[in-house]
Amino acid sequence: MNRKDQIDWLRLARTETVGPVTFHRLLAKYGSPAAALDILPVLTRNKPIRICDTATAQRELETLDKYNGRMLFAGDAHYPLALTALEDAPPVLSVLGHIDLLQKQSVALVGSRNASLNARKLVHKMAADLGKAGIVVVSGLARGIDTSAHEGSLPTGTVAVVAGGVNVIYPKENTDLFHKIGETGAVISECAWGMQPLAQHFPKRNRIVSGLSVGTVVIEASLRSGSLITARMAAEQGRDVMAVPGFPLDPRSEGTNALLRDGVILVRDAADVLEQINSFLKPAQRNEQISFSEIVGLNDSGLSESPANDCFSSENLYSLIFPELSTTPVEVDEIVRVCKLRSADVQGTLLEMELEGVIQRLPGNRVCLVNG
Amino acid sequence: MNRKDQIDWLRLARTETVGPVTFHRLLAKYGSPAAALDILPVLTRNKPIRICDTATAQRELETLDKYNGRMLFAGDAHYPLALTALEDAPPVLSVLGHIDLLQKQSVALVGSRNASLNARKLVHKMAADLGKAGIVVVSGLARGIDTSAHEGSLPTGTVAVVAGGVNVIYPKENTDLFHKIGETGAVISECAWGMQPLAQHFPKRNRIVSGLSVGTVVIEASLRSGSLITARMAAEQGRDVMAVPGFPLDPRSEGTNALLRDGVILVRDAADVLEQINSFLKPAQRNEQISFSEIVGLNDSGLSESPANDCFSSENLYSLIFPELSTTPVEVDEIVRVCKLRSADVQGTLLEMELEGVIQRLPGNRVCLVNG
Numbered sequence: 001m002n003r004k005d006q007i008d009w010l011r012l013a014r015t016e017t018v019g020p021v022t023f024h025r026l027l028a029k030y031g032s033p034a035a036a037l038d039i040l041p042v043l044t045r046n047k048p049i050r051i052c053d054t055a056t057a058q059r060e061l062e063t064l065d066k067y068n069g070r071m072l073f074a075g076d077a078h079y080p081l082a083l084t085a086l087e088d089a090p091p092v093l094s095v096l097g098h099i100d101l102l103q104k105q106s107v108a109l110v111g112s113r114n115a116s117l118n119a120r121k122l123v124h125k126m127a128a129d130l131g132k133a134g135i136v137v138v139s140g141l142a143r144g145i146d147t148s149a150h151e152g153s154l155p156t157g158t159v160a161v162v163a164g165g166v167n168v169i170y171p172k173e174n175t176d177l178f179h180k181i182g183e184t185g186a187v188i189s190e191c192a193w194g195m196q197p198l199a200q201h202f203p204k205r206n207r208i209v210s211g212l213s214v215g216t217v218v219i220e221a222s223l224r225s226g227s228l229i230t231a232r233m234a235a236e237q238g239r240d241v242m243a244v245p246g247f248p249l250d251p252r253s254e255g256t257n258a259l260l261r262d263g264v265i266l267v268r269d270a271a272d273v274l275e276q277i278n279s280f281l282k283p284a285q286r287n288e289q290i291s292f293s294e295i296v297g298l299n300d301s302g303l304s305e306s307p308a309n310d311c312f313s314s315e316n317l318y319s320l321i322f323p324e325l326s327t328t329p330v331e332v333d334e335i336v337r338v339c340k341l342r343s344a345d346v347q348g349t350l351l352e353m354e355l356e357g358v359i360q361r362l363p364g365n366r367v368c369l370v371n372g
Numbered sequence: 373m374n375r376k377d378q379i380d381w382l383r384l385a386r387t388e389t390v391g392p393v394t395f396h397r398l399l400a401k402y403g404s405p406a407a408a409l410d411i412l413p414v415l416t417r418n419k420p421i422r423i424c425d426t427a428t429a430q431r432e433l434e435t436l437d438k439y440n441g442r443m444l445f446a447g448d449a450h451y452p453l454a455l456t457a458l459e460d461a462p463p464v465l466s467v468l469g470h471i472d473l474l475q476k477q478s479v480a481l482v483g484s485r486n487a488s489l490n491a492r493k494l495v496h497k498m499a500a501d502l503g504k505a506g507i508v509v510v511s512g513l514a515r516g517i518d519t520s521a522h523e524g525s526l527p528t529g530t531v532a533v534v535a536g537g538v539n540v541i542y543p544k545e546n547t548d549l550f551h552k553i554g555e556t557g558a559v560i561s562e563c564a565w566g567m568q569p570l571a572q573h574f575p576k577r578n579r580i581v582s583g584l585s586v587g588t589v590v591i592e593a594s595l596r597s598g599s600l601i602t603a604r605m606a607a608e609q610g611r612d613v614m615a616v617p618g619f620p621l622d623p624r625s626e627g628t629n630a631l632l633r634d635g636v637i638l639v640r641d642a643a644d645v646l647e648q649i650n651s652f653l654k655p656a657q658r659n660e661q662i663s664f665s666e667i668v669g670l671n672d673s674g675l676s677e678s679p680a681n682d683c684f685s686s687e688n689l690y691s692l693i694f695p696e697l698s699t700t701p702v703e704v705d706e707i708v709r710v711c712k713l714r715s716a717d718v719q720g721t722l723l724e725m726e727l728e729g730v731i732q733r734l735p736g737n738r739v740c741l742v743n744g
Binding site: 116118119121122244245246247248249250253257260261266268269272324326327328330334337338360361362 | 488490491493494571572575595596598601616617618619620621622625629632633638640641644699700701
């Protein structure tokens with residue numbers, strides 16, 4: 001696209017009453033933004049609309065350039081592939097930061113602004129662990145859950161979708177975080193440079209949060225939370241919807257538990273999220289993801305990378321595993337998980353115990369202590 | 373049943389190595405407890421067992437009478453209908469309190485002994501609300517969740533299933549509660565009067581908790597909680613399993629969230645529980661369907677009709693079947709198939725082996741060798 005085409009594209013996108021769906025229809029019907037701009041005055045002669053002028057569009061592009069931003073046009077090579085699937089894909093996206101992050105597999109983490117300390121802790125770790133597994137974390141730069149999601153994934157790649165212009169920091173307390181994301185992640189918006197976020201921008205923004213992502217995880221949400229809108233949009237977009245459960249007496253669990261009652265996937269940590277989204281990936285990608293998660297220790301066998309485990313002697317293993325056993329059968333996988341040991345070490349020790357007649361093997365990879 | 377029949381029934385039930393499954397099989401094969409008691413010394417001549425004597429059984433019945441207790445015999449009009457569906461239905465139940473509660477629709481509320489204050493609050497209200505809806509609440513008189521479940525449902529009807537004798541209060545701190553339940557609810561046990569609860573009694577007790585109930589709700593449970601055994605038994609018994617979610621960072625949520633990941637029903641309050649159990653069969657329909665002898669499935673096995681085997685001696689059968697057994701449970705049907713024997717012959721030989729303490733019966737028509 002040359003500069004003239006870009007300006008026309010942006011003019012049509014910024015024209016009053018031309019929303020994303022209308023934009024794509026006009027484009028499909030008239031072949032190009034220029035042709036659509038030509039016909040618009042005729043189409044709207046009964047109720048004239050204000051068409052964005054060339055100077056305004058040019059100024060927006062120049063300002064974005066000046067601040068090292070990029071404008072992505074729907075259909076561009078750099079435009080997020082995940083968004084192209086949406087009927088209401090944003091015609092343009094302004095980006096500050098690393099546009100390559102927008103092509104990587106992403107998961108959205110969203111939730112309450114007044115999240116509990118525990119929830120912020122959980123989401124920070126979930127974001128960090130997803131990042132280590134090669135997943136980009138998408139959120140909305142809001143207080144609470146969004147903030148922790150971005151903070152946890154700053155080192156690995158995080159995308160903040162903002163409701164106003166890409167340069168408008170909201171809430172102000174996230175100014176530092178905003179700049180950090182601009183450096184190592186990406187801030188994106190479909191709104192014009194400098195636009196203040198209005199109430200109606202937030203649900204529209206939420207469709208981009210979910211639309212960029214293969215799945216959306218809701219962590220703490222009241223029944224009237226905007227996060228539930230994001231969850232609904234994710235479902236409508238055919239993406240995975242996941243929720244972290246909470247105790248029913250906490251009002252911040254009402255939204256997430258209601259989602260779970262409706263059948264969304266219950267997730268407790270990054271491993272659960274990866275298990276869910278990996279069922280979406282092609283086999284080759286899946287293998288890659290699994291080995292990633294193994295390396296960062298998100299599943300049992302991944303702990304083999306931890307050098308600390310090498311210092312466990314056979315006696316130590318015995319004393320760690322024995323208290324977990326009882327005459328009630330227990331799954332070997334559970335012992336591995338509870339003891340945080342290597343699967344091979346647990347199996348080896350259990351074999352010794354079995355040979356000594358201490359335990360008995362049962363179907364379903366379970367063991368129990370032999371009575372007496 | 374006259375007093376003599378009751379005493380014989382109790383003697384057979386209290387006889388060493390005669391578990392519930394064996395009890396019902398002996399009854400089906402020999403027609404009456406008296407006949408089974410007569411043949412037992414012959415069946416176990418290789419490894420004699422201690423048969424409960426008349427005086428002991430008589431003393432137990434008299435003691436129960438003295439304390440205004442009732443003994444319910446499987447198949448009695450007053451015996452809980454819900455339990456008759458179980459293959460391992462307790463042959464006898466000792467009851468202190470109101471036996472009519474055992475015929476009403478019940479829900480089990482179980483969970484952690486070291487439950488959080490919030491969980492105890494939630495379960496107290498859930499129990500009270502279920503009670504108001506006409507549901508009897510069943511639990512195990514343990515600390516924590518069980519205690520709150522009983523307390524919440526004291527005014528409307530609560531059943532405590534205890535692990536030792538029906539008169540043995542465990543834990544001691546629930547002495548007051550025990551007596552209150554005895555007044556307005558019911559305390560029940562399958563164990564002999566005065567028996568101290570042992571570790572192995574608790575899982576057996578749990579099958580009665582779940583078996584009495586159309587559904588079991590788990591509220592806060594660690595991954596190794598006994599409540600998960602109750603949940604598994606409820607599932608095996610074809611009853612609803614429900615769990616209250618919790619925030620993943622709380623270890624007391626690990627068991628419940630794991631159940632929810634496995635697909636059990638998420639419930640937040642009594643309304644959710646009622647919604648779930650109301651989709652169950654109407655009690656009237658169930659009454660029609662269930663006849664005790666049908667349910668224990670003894671006619672199917674052909675035991676009662678089988679003529680004496682004329683091809684194989686008892687020793688021959690033993691030597692054919694024994695090599696097919698191991699400490700790993702195996703299905704009886706598979707033994708029949710592999711050994712190419714009549715089902716009745718295999719069942720008869722297995723019964724002898726069981727009485728000799730060579731094998732153990734497991735749910736799902738499976739058996740395994742007893743170690744050592």
